[in-house]
Amino acid sequence: MTSTTVTAATLRSLPFTVILGTGLALLIIAAALLAPYLAPFDPMRMAAGPRLAAPSAAHLFGTDEFGRDLLSRVLMGGRLSLGIGVAAVVSGLAIGGLLGLLAAFSGRLVQAVLLRVIDVLYSFPDTLIALALVAFLGPGIENATLAIAISLVPFYARVTYGLAAAERAKPYIEAAQLAGVRPGRLVRVHVMPNIGQSLIVMGTLGFSSAILSAAGLSFLGLGVQPPSPEWGAILASGRNYITKAPWILLFPGVAICLTVLSFNLIGDSLRDLVDPRRKGRP
């Protein structure tokens, strides 16, 4: 209760990186949410201006090879990118978290098998797993989201297992077991509140990785399909005009960078804040 109360003093004591990261992230999220109102043109409308026009007052980010307004495309693309990221992180965290908890609270055999499988999968870069899965499932936005979610599962399972196993060894969990608390309730009521914070932090860290995977898959033509404006997809279609119209690559590229940067800043700083060594202090 007291530890979650935000006061002016705690806000001031937050590191600069958190404020920067949070500010940037809020800006990006707001831009994505308000994109339909902010976008000056329909992102799909061809010949909204001249082809490959440089940034100007009429088209702040310039236009692409079909004369579509790039600002509108980047704004609307943010909705897709962030949406894929959120969906992938939420489902990846849910599945990975459950597996991690299962490993932490099951018998020795189940635990050993689960952990070895998770370890093997964890040793592959998550983008590679996502790529392999999309190759198997077929391209498309739903399949890409699913593949990215699954690619995050080993990471989340590993982290959740580590946190839950550390909690399980604490005497208060043993005391609850002695009191007769059943395993399901033990995890829900006694373990989750203690690791939830850390899991949310891990969620933000996975989010930037999900955004990158989404852009990467779309760039390869395996994720969001043209003409839908997704940052990776815009990059892919613009790469042929890199010398003639570098702005087509610049703006979605910057958008990806800033999004990844802001969520990494938030995640890293929050991770320091909920460091177990600082936990339990009022």
Next chain:
Amino acid sequence: MTSTAILEVRDIRKTFTASGRTVHALNGVSLSLEKGETLGIIGESGSGKSTLGRIAVGLDTATSGSLLVEGERLDVLSPSLRREKLRKCQMIFQDPYSSLNPRLTVGRQIGEGLFASGVSDWREIRGTVADLLERVGLKREFAERYPHEFSGGQRQRIAIARALAPGPEIVVADEPVSALDVSIQAQILDLLAEIGRESLLSYLFISHDMAVVARLCDRIAVMHRGRVVESGPVAAVIENPQHPYTRNLLDAVPRFGRRRAGGKPTPVELPRHEDGDAFVAVSEGHLVLQAGGLRAAKTV
């Protein structure tokens, strides 16, 4: 041993394998705890006393040997009956900080034991929790607070209330005061004694501190290297220690060391006991483990 004991361990052995090496934590420990009795288990760290306590409440399982609660062997019971029996065995932990959940209110933590034993109405649970808090010397309204708002002594009182919630008959207290200030220790010990008398609890009181054990216990069992080397009524063991290890322990306490014979403690070779070694009766209920097995036993 008779089966009137509320808790009994028979020839308990426990081996751990740590990085390829086998550690024998318990080498055949047999003890019984009578109803309403306080049995002190004393020994240095590594003597196996905590492992014994954990096995007694079911947090650990023995490698061999059996655990009996109210005369019934737990290993032959069905899991649900075993849970039922083990709910009568509660534990008070050493560290009053890590033994309380930092994210649950005190009332919730105490109430969980009542909820698990079948009380599903949280209004009723809250009432009982407040009664329990009062019983351990805390205010009823403390139930709404979180553990970090309390001092070490208060936390240990909360831990005692939590242990009492499921209505135990046996309480294993594993070094319950060694993490507390000396001034608080006596208060907690008095509270344990008072609650024990009122509720006819049987305590298995684990400690390395002879003075603490002497204050609270009816009987003592001295453990060394995973074996009970001497046991008997507190007065008999303290006044007339027979095993060299018990003497060492007593000499380490100024109060008891002086009382015996005077003079400086002389370093002695502690006997290495074998499985065949037998207990020899010194007086009524006072037993000491004799090295050399049955041959030595006959000579006494």
